[in-house]
Structure formats: C-alpha cells, structure tokens
Amino acid sequence: MRQLHLFVLVIALCAAGLGLFYYKVTTLGLPLTSSEQAEVWNVEARISFRAKPDTGIKVSLPLPLNPPGYSIIAEDFVGANYGLAIEQDENGRVALWAKRRAQEKQLLFYRAVIYDEGNKVTESDKPPAYPSAPNYPENFVLVIKGLLDKARQHSADTVTFAQQVIQQLNASPPAPELSLLLEHIGSPRNLAKNISWILAGARIPSRIIQGLRLEDGKRYTELESWLQVYDGSRWRTLNIKDGQEGLPANFVVWQYGDQKTFSIEGGSEMSLQFSVAKTLRELVDIAESRAALKGSRIMEFSLYSLPVQTQNVYKVLLVVPLGAFVVVLMRNLIGVKTFGTFMPVLIALAFRETELAWGIILFCLIVGLGLLLRAYVDRLKLLLIPRLASVLTLVVLIMAGTSVIMHKLGLEMGLSVALFPMVIMTMTIERMSLTWEEAGPAEAFKQGIGSLLVATIGYLVMNIDAMQHLLFVFPELLLLVLAATLLFGRYSGYRLMELWRFRALAK
Numbered sequence: 001m002r003q004l005h006l007f008v009l010v011i012a013l014c015a016a017g018l019g020l021f022y023y024k025v026t027t028l029g030l031p032l033t034s035s036e037q038a039e040v041w042n043v044e045a046r047i048s049f050r051a052k053p054d055t056g057i058k059v060s061l062p063l064p065l066n067p068p069g070y071s072i073i074a075e076d077f078v079g080a081n082y083g084l085a086i087e088q089d090e091n092g093r094v095a096l097w098a099k100r101r102a103q104e105k106q107l108l109f110y111r112a113v114i115y116d117e118g119n120k121v122t123e124s125d126k127p128p129a130y131p132s133a134p135n136y137p138e139n140f141v142l143v144i145k146g147l148l149d150k151a152r153q154h155s156a157d158t159v160t161f162a163q164q165v166i167q168q169l170n171a172s173p174p175a176p177e178l179s180l181l182l183e184h185i186g187s188p189r190n191l192a193k194n195i196s197w198i199l200a201g202a203r204i205p206s207r208i209i210q211g212l213r214l215e216d217g218k219r220y221t222e223l224e225s226w227l228q229v230y231d232g233s234r235w236r237t238l239n240i241k242d243g244q245e246g247l248p249a250n251f252v253v254w255q256y257g258d259q260k261t262f263s264i265e266g267g268s269e270m271s272l273q274f275s276v277a278k279t280l281r282e283l284v285d286i287a288e289s290r291a292a293l294k295g296s297r298i299m300e301f302s303l304y305s306l307p308v309q310t311q312n313v314y315k316v317l318l319v320v321p322l323g324a325f326v327v328v329l330m331r332n333l334i335g336v337k338t339f340g341t342f343m344p345v346l347i348a349l350a351f352r353e354t355e356l357a358w359g360i361i362l363f364c365l366i367v368g369l370g371l372l373l374r375a376y377v378d379r380l381k382l383l384l385i386p387r388l389a390s391v392l393t394l395v396v397l398i399m400a401g402t403s404v405i406m407h408k409l410g411l412e413m414g415l416s417v418a419l420f421p422m423v424i425m426t427m428t429i430e431r432m433s434l435t436w437e438e439a440g441p442a443e444a445f446k447q448g449i450g451s452l453l454v455a456t457i458g459y460l461v462m463n464i465d466a467m468q469h470l471l472f473v474f475p476e477l478l479l480l481v482l483a484a485t486l487l488f489g490r491y492s493g494y495r496l497m498e499l500w501r502f503r504a505l506a507k
Contacts, residue, residue, distance in 0.1 A: 006490060010483040017479030024474060028291050028299065031283040034469035038115065038283050040073070041214045041252075044275045045110040049267035051102035057082075057266040059097040059108060067211070067253040071115045073289035078109035092255045106267065114214070114252055115286050128207075128230055131200040143181050148202050158204055158231045163243035165198060166227070170241055192225040192240045193258060205230040208258050209237065214250040216278040223254050223274070284473070303472060311472075316349065318471040318478070323348050323458035325481050328488050330454045335495030338451040339431045346424050347451070348458035356459055360452065362402070367448065369398050370429035371436075378433065392426040399425075 024030045051057055064072060065088065077084050082097040097108055136144055151164035168175065169191070174182055185194045196206040210223035226247065228235040237247050247253075264270045284304065291299040299305070303314055323345040330336045338344050351359035373394045377387060399422070428451070436444040461467070471477055 003490075006486060010486055013479045013483040013486075017476045017483075020476040021474050024287075024298070028287040028296065029283060030287045030473055032470070034465060036283045037280040038286060039278055040281045040286070041114040041116070042277045042279055043112045043114055043212065043214075043252075044277075046273045046275065047108040047110075047262075047264075047270070048273075049106055049264050049270035051104065051106050052266050052268060053103065054101065055266040057097075057099045057102050057106070058264070059095075059267075060261070060263045061095045061097075061108075061110060061272075062210075062255045062260040062262065063093040063095050063110065064112065064114075064211075064252065064254045065093045067114075069117050070252050071117055071290055072112050073115050073286055074113040076109075076111040078111070082108065091257055091259050094260045102266075113281075113289075115281075115290070116214075116250070128205040130203050130205055133201050133203065134197060136201065140181060140184065143177055144198055144201055146177060147181075147198065152202070158229055159236050159238070159245065161202065162195075162199055162204065162206070162227070162229045162238055163245075166195060166238060166240060166243035169195065169198075170243075192227050195227055195240060199229065207235075207256060209253050210255050210258070211247075211251055211253040212274055212276060213248060214252055214276055214278075216276065218276045220274040220276075222272070224251075303475065315468060315472050316352070318475060319462040319468055320345060320349070321478050321481050322467065322471065323462045325485055326458045326461055327454055328485055330450075330457065332488055332491055333495060335497030336450040336454055337447045338454050339428050339435075339447050340451075343424050343428060344451050344454035345458055347455035348462060351455065351459040352463060356456065359459070360456070363452065363455075365402060366395065366398055366425055367429060367432065370395055370425065371432060373398075374429050374433045388426060388430060391429055392422060395422055395426050395429065 025032065045061060047059060047061065049059075059082075063086070077095060079097050082099045085096045085098075087094050087096060095110060147165060147168055151161050151168065155161035155164050168178065169182070169185070185191060192208045196208060199206045206227060206229045209226050209228055211226070212220060212223060225240060227238045227240050229238065230236075236245060238245055262272050288299045288304065291297075303311055306314070324342060327338070327341060327344055331338065331341075347359075347363060354362060370391065374391055377390050377394075382390065428448075432444050432448055435447060
C-alpha cells in the first residue's frame with residue numbers, strides 16, 4: 001500500500017510539473033534557452049490633418065483584431081488632449097478620437113507591436129449566408145452576365161470561378177465588352193469591392209480583407225486589399241490583381257470587410273501613413289504580454305514579478321535542490337561517503353564565486369589548518385559547545401589571514417574565501433576530527449575526499465547555464481526533481497561502491 005501511494009504521488013508530481021511546463025512553452029511561448037530573442041514588428045499609423053476653426057473633430061481609424069497567425073502584444077495611442085474610445089463588434093475594432101476645438105495641423109498616432117506566431121491558421125468562421133443577386137444597373141446586366149457565363153465555362157469550382165472573373169477584369173488589353181464596366185470600377189481601390197459585387201451575381205459568398213506586408217523600413221499610404229471567397233468549407237484568399245491564391249509571407253490582416261473606414265470630421269488636408277519596422281525583443285517579455293492578452297494570470301505569479309534583487313537570489317536558490325539530488329545519487333546509488341548530507345551542496349555554492357580550482361585549493365587550505373588547530377584545542381579538554389565556538393573563531397581568523405596574505409601576493413581570488421560558510425567549515429573540521437579519532441585517518445580522509453568530490457560534481461551541475469535558466473523560468477520542473485528524489489528514497493539495494501568492494505565474493 002505504501003509502495004502504491006508513493007508511485008501515485010510520483011506520477012502526480014510529474015504530471016503537474018510537465019503539464020505546467022508544456023503550457024508555458026506551447027501557449028505562452030516562454031523560451032527554453034536564456035537570452036532568447038524573437039523578431040517583432042512595430043507598426044505605426046500616422047494621421048495628419050488640418051483642423052477647421054470652430055469645428056468639433058472626430059477621427060475614426062480601423063484597428064486590427066486577432067489577425068490570423070499574429071499576436072498584438074502591445075498597443076499605444078497618441079493624441080494630445082484628444083478623447084479616445086475603442087469600439088468593437090463582429091466586424092472588427094475602430095479607434096475614435098474626439099476633440100471639441102483644435103487649430104492648425106494635428107497629428108495622431110496608433111502604434112502596435114506585432115509578434116509572428118509562426119502558424120497561419122485557417123479561418124474557422126461560421127459559414128456565411130449566400131448573397132442575393134444584386135440589382136445591377138440596366139447597362140451592366142448583359143456585360144456582367146456574359147462575364148459570369150464565361151467564367152463558369154472555364155472553371156470547376158468556386159475558387160477557379162472567382163479566379164476567372166479576376167483575370168478577365170485585369171486582362172491587358174481588356175476585352176472590348178468590359179470597357180464600360182471597367183470605367184465604372186475606376187480606381188484600383190474599388191476593385192476588390194466591385195469583384196465582390198460581381199461575384200454576388202453568381203451567389204458566391206465573398207468578403208474583402210485589408211492588411212499590410214510586414215517589411216522592414218516600408219511605408220504605406222493605404223492598406224492593401226485582398227478578396228476571400230467561401231468554397232463551402234473555408235475561406236480562400238485571392239489576389240485581386242492576378243487571382244493567385246494565398247496571402248504573401250509576413251502579411252498581417254488589419255481588418256475584414258470595408259464597413260469601417262478611416263474618416264475625419266472637422267478636418268481637411270488629411271493623410272494616413274503606415275510605417276513598419278522590425279526589432280528584437282526578449283521572448284520572456286513577449287510571453288508576459290501574450291499571457292495578459294489571453295487572460296492568463298500565471299505570469300503575474302511567476303518569479304519575474306519579484307524585484308530584480310530577489311530574482312537574483314532565487315536564481316541561486318532554485319539550483320540547490322538539484323545539488324541535493326546529486327548528493328542523493330552519490331550517497332545512495334554510488335555509495336560515496338561525505339561529511340554530512342548537505343554540506344557538499346553549500347561548498348558547491350561557494351565554488352560558484354571562487355571558481356572550481358581556487359575553491360578546492362581554499363577548501364583544502366582552510367580545513368587543513370583548521371585540523372591542526374582543532375588538535376591543539378582538543379588537548380584543552382573543552383566541552384562540546386565551547387570547543388565548537390573556539391574552532392569557529394579560529395576558522396574566521398584563518399579565513400581573514402588567508403585573504404590578507406593572498407591579497408599581498410597579488411592573488412585576488414583569495415578575497416573570495418569569505419564566501420565559504422563559516423559554520424559549515426567549522427562543522428566539517430569538527431566532524432573530520434571526530435572521524436579521525438574514532439575510525440582513523442584513512443576513513444577521515446576518505447570522507448573528506450568524498451565530500452570534495454560530491455561538491456565538485458554538484459558545482460558542475462548547478463553551474464550549467466541552461467539548467468539555471470530552465471529552473472528559474474519553469475520552477476515547476478523541481479517537482480520532477482522531487483519525484484526522482486522520492487523514488488531513490490525507497491532504494492535499499494546495493495550501492496555501486498559495495499559491488500566493487502564485494503567483487504571477489506560475487507565471482
């Protein structure tokens with residue numbers, strides 16, 4: 001029963017740790033490596049106009065809403081002394097600036113930071129209603145009917161039908177019978193709207209999408225229009241100039257339809273200009289913004305919400321369980337003897353500041369001198385507590401003297417000797433002295449070398465940058481360390497050192 005309880009607990013810990021880890025990586029996009037950056041796009045819409053005197057001003061600008069394959073991780077609206085309102089419905093969003101009075105030239109800005117998710121998902125909107133055939137003007141009825149009949153003859157489905165219509169309207173030179181219709185269409189800006197109008201005559205659902213190509217350093221005076229037709233199962237996107245299917249790379253959909261338009265009331269000489277620039281941003285910052293947009297509060301309770309000074313402390317503390325797990329493996333599985341259980345972990349932490357080679361040298365130096373002085377104190381026949389206090393005082397003096405001497409010799413690493421835990425060093429000297437008296441110098445040196453070996457391995461494991469990053473960003477991975485520790489806690493078989501010791505008997 002106890003065995004089953006342990007296995008259930010281990011499985012629960014692993015499931016919780018891995019589940020939260022998977023959610024943070026796949027949904028929030030937290031990085032698996034340190035200093036990982038991603039490209040983001042800064043898009044700016046600049047509105048300029050000249051205000052009419054003694055007239056209220058209203059400015060309307062369509063805004064992007066959940067563009068497929070992209071996330072808007074930050075937005076900023078700039079307008080001096082303008083009131084701002086954001087309206088949203090099923091057709092998209094729009095920003096509304098308003099001001100009672102203004103003079104001369106006015107500038108308004110909308111800035112967005114857009115992150116490429118990397119997965120251009122297929123539109124999953126509900127099926128649209130099939131449009132009714134428009135009442136075309138009398139002089140266009142036969143022209144449009146002939147255009148649709150010709151497209152029907154040279155097409156096999158909805159998409160190829162729409163492509164034939166687009167290609168006929170963009171043919172060079174155009175067909176003579178279409179000249180009147182092309183004159184009606186006029187500006188290329190109206191092409192997408194008129195193609196949708198013509199396709200309605202064949203009862204084909206269609207809609208206009210407008211967006212920007214994300215190219216570094218580009219400027220646009222207007223949004224680029226594309227056409228989408230519904231093929232019975234999903235929306236298919238077509239280029240209104242040649243009928244080719246599919247959006248170009250790095251194209252962000254700004255709005256669907258043309259119901260919401262850029263407009264200014266109370267102004268003249270108006271202009272709208274879009275600018276695009278590419279920059280780098282830390283993935284952790286992106287993940288925090290995405291979590292806020294998705295309504296997830298998990299990043300609010302992450303270690304990144306702590307002050308920077310506290311974060312630096314936890315970057316060290318979070319690797320301590322990993323060092324403790326190394327001690328578990330080395331003692332319970334390998335069979336290495338050490339002084340105490342967690343003393344090697346604390347020595348390994350000191351090695352992080354002194355570097356490994358100097359740390360080993362300083363450790364051996366302090367322990368060696370401490371053993372000599374401990375042997376002298378032992379002759380005084382003191383009680384345990386006074387003896388430990390005396391050894392502690394001597395250890396501090398040894399550390400101070402070592403730092404001064406090494407500093408005079410030009411060895412600045414000797415200044416790091418103060419980072420060794422004094423109490424741990426004192427207990428190590430005391431434990432080694434007792435072992436020397438009870439089991440002899442061989443056993444004392446064996447445990448001392450074992451402690452130094454485990455501390456060295458712990459230092460090497462805890463000093464892996466990738467491991468430090470993973471445990472800080474995903475502290476739930478410590479649940480896996482806990483699960484593994486619990487499993488090894490029930491291990492009562494032979495240790496590897498024992499197998500080597502009894503190798504002759506095994507033969």
